Amino acid sequence: MSYDIVTIDGDGIGPEVCQASIAVLREACGSDRLNFIACEGGALHYQRSGQVLPDDTLAACRSAHAMLHGAAGLPGVTYPDGTEVGNDLHLRLRFKLDLFANVRPIRLLRGVQCPLKDWQPGQIDYVIVRENTEGLYASRGGGVRLRDELATDTLVVTRKGVERVARFAFNLSRQRQGAPRDGQRRVTVCDKANILNSYAFFRAVCTEVAQTYADVAIDYAYADAITVHMIKKPDFYDVIVAENMFGDIISDLGAGTVGGLGVASSAELGEHHGLFQGAHGSAPDIAGQDAASPVATMLSAALMLRWLGERHADAALLGDAKRIETAVEEVLAQGLVVPADQGGKARCSEFTQAVLHQLR
Incomplete structure (x- = not known):
């Protein structure tokens, strides 16, 4: 079985961590198991179009098997009442798709102080x-x-x-x-x-x-x-x-x-839909610098596979989820490629390549 996955890069470091996680998902699951559907949404899209969650994005999310999100929000992009536009992306998805359970694993990984x-x-x-x-x-x-x-x-x-x-x-x-x-x-x-x-x-x-x-x-x-x-x-x-x-x-x-929000995964789940994203924000101060840590989003992608595997009795996806979690933790434990939020200097692309190598 193949699965349709809506991806919303979002704002700030969102595109970097989301695309890094897609690369890891492709490596873990192969080229024909997951069908990624790129959709627009977030604060930057709101600036361009006046919509934080376009109708076509919402429709795609309704029909997809799962959703993977990078991050949303930009400083100063607010509604007239002062609330942030970026947060409204996943808030709208949360209420429109009845994602009633927010799941936040708290687990100390090897290699994280x-x-x-x-x-x-x-x-x-x-x-x-x-x-x-x-x-x-x-x-x-x-x-x-x-x-x-x-x-x-x-x-x-x-x-x-x-x-x-x-x-x-x-x-x-x-x-x-x-x-x-x-x-x-x-x-x-x-x-x-x-x-x-x-x-x-x-x-x-x-x-x-x-x-x-x-x-x-x-x-x-x-x-x-x-x-x-x-x-x-x-x-x-x-x-x-x-x-x-x-x-x-x-x-x-x-x-x-x-270890902080940079290693914190998150899932928002309902009876029929699931949205997965790192627990961190969009960190616009380091956006586009290849400086973000993709760990939280990669672990959220593993949560997505686990959720899909349980829903569809797909043992292969459950195995792939475990492989991603193990690969990410092994790279952290080796201490050779350490993201900046964990005290290292590894670029987002360097950490991604290390995880891909570990999976192979």
Whole structure:
């Protein structure tokens, strides 16, 4: 079977990291397994056309098997209300395609120096599942700003939204080997149930869902406290599930503990669609200089293959995903071709060639 993959290079370093990842995907999967469909979108396209997500791009995304995105956003390219145009690309895709689960693996790779003292590869390996369509971000475009005196946004939590992201988190835990500390399959609910009714409801629904997963433990952590726990005992975690805003914040914290956003992959998943991109931004200050690290996008491309392989029972894709992950980690572990964000001087093209060589 062949798969149609929409690619959106986007802005800043987006074209560099996206094209590097496409080269790796072609090497891993062969020339006839993946059909790449290049589409427009992002802040630069908005400047040119007035559209951040053109209708034809959205139509292609709806019909494709998956989407791979570079990065989006440019300084000063904003809407009249001051919000960034670039972010609106994946926000629109998120809501229009109902990509309700944002999946952020937090794994310390060999060859990446951990900012936390004495932690080694294998000891930090968990996943943050962020509810992606509700929470505080449900107010996107609907908040109130009154005479430059008052502004409000509403936090929205529904039973349907919490149930489905909770089930996603518990099912994901079942697919994993448990937390590094004790091997326990565990879902940690991140909230502020002690303060706000909306989060108390979020916790209650997660607890109801947990009753149908006797093989997976449930754990609770307040959003402020978990920022300490993620630093002090990262090996305790297996899967963390959180409301949209909290999930957004702790995902970047988690990435910081394993080397930064430059090595952080990301998937936005729904029942029928999947969008994959590195967790970093567009870094326009180094765009076009061959200075970007493609690691996060390459690992996101591997996530894409894994998701497609599971959906279509395609063992070959699952194997290709593992090969890419192993190749990227092996290049990092060798320490000969090190991206700038990891303290080295390797160009984007040099790292890409090293991964291609490792795959061969």
